[in-house]
Amino acid sequence: MSSDSEIIERSRDTPGVFAGLYERHAGTIYRYAARRIGVAVADDVMSETFLVAFERRAAFDPTVGAALPWLYGIATTLMKKHARLEAASWRGMTAAGAAEVIVDDIAGLESRVDAEASVQRIGLALRRMAKRDRDALLLQAWADLSYEDIALALAVPVGTVRSRLNRARRVLREAISRGQAPTTEVEYERVDSAAQGA
Template sequence: MRARIRAGDREAFAALYEEYARTVYNHAFRLTGDWSAAEEVMSDTFLAAWRTRHQVEPEGDSLRPWLLGIATNKARNANRGTGRRLAFLARRPAPEPVADIADTTAGRIDDTRRLAAVQQVLGRLRRQEREVLALCVWSGLDYAQAAEALGVPVGTVRSRLSRARTRLRRLTEEQLGRAPGASGGEPRSGRGEVESRAAFVALPIQEEAR
């Protein structure tokens, strides 16, 4: 697959899109908190992937870290107006009741508002901390894959994730009006997923099937 992508094989690239479009879209949504922005980020990601296909390493396993790395960079650009957007979402009134035939729309509104609430806390983290949480907790990349996606050493991923977990736990407890509790341990060996309630508060967001 890597050789075919590097060679510009359009059928191979179409297969790559079919396999990872949903993953890229969901990652973009988690970083931007906006359905339309996620669509744009996904499109830009695969366009950039096609243009830079010659940069794919000849050896390796999954191409997911490469794609999520591109998507993370595209989401950074999309998030330049994050502060204004989140402030707007925080002021939005509760959505009007939706007819039964619009269950899908109602689900989207609910998911967007829930993610906006989560991002009120996540927004107080540093950008690098949010990105490593999205890659390791939400997308399930291990340390090495996250390091590949972000273009940083594995040790940097570990330290960022550790700081992000600590700060996210503290900020969430402040948000909930509780006294800080005991800190958790390191993620399981070889995985970036964490077990703290603060980190998993964001997980129930409904993913978009593509």
């Protein structure tokens, strides 16, 4: 089986070969986009990701090997156009859980309410989080990328990825432990500074 790099390299002379990369990774990119911005536009983001990748295939660094971090980076950039949809997705995180509450299950109701409140706080914290930190966090959590792969996807140094992930985790921990999420980016920075001083 050909590696991603080999497919991209061969597609420079034989464009149809690029379809192999699409077949290999389209589902993964679709699922990532669907989790971030919803299924309504995930297909568009996935398709546009591969269109951009095809157009920029000559710039792909074959020494990297796997193309998935590169594709995640393209998809993440494209999703910035859909920031409002992503924010709505975070707001709706509790809707699915609320619809599943069974009235007769009183014993489990309190734990469900606590869980729903936690999910709501996490969703709010993610929505208020700086985009650069949220992108790094979700590439690690949902795409299961390593620090090095996140650095490739976002075109930043690994040290920057570490800083962004640490900041994002501190803010999430603070939101959960205090029972509330920062309400503005200014408050986000205040919570982050307080966490650093602790």
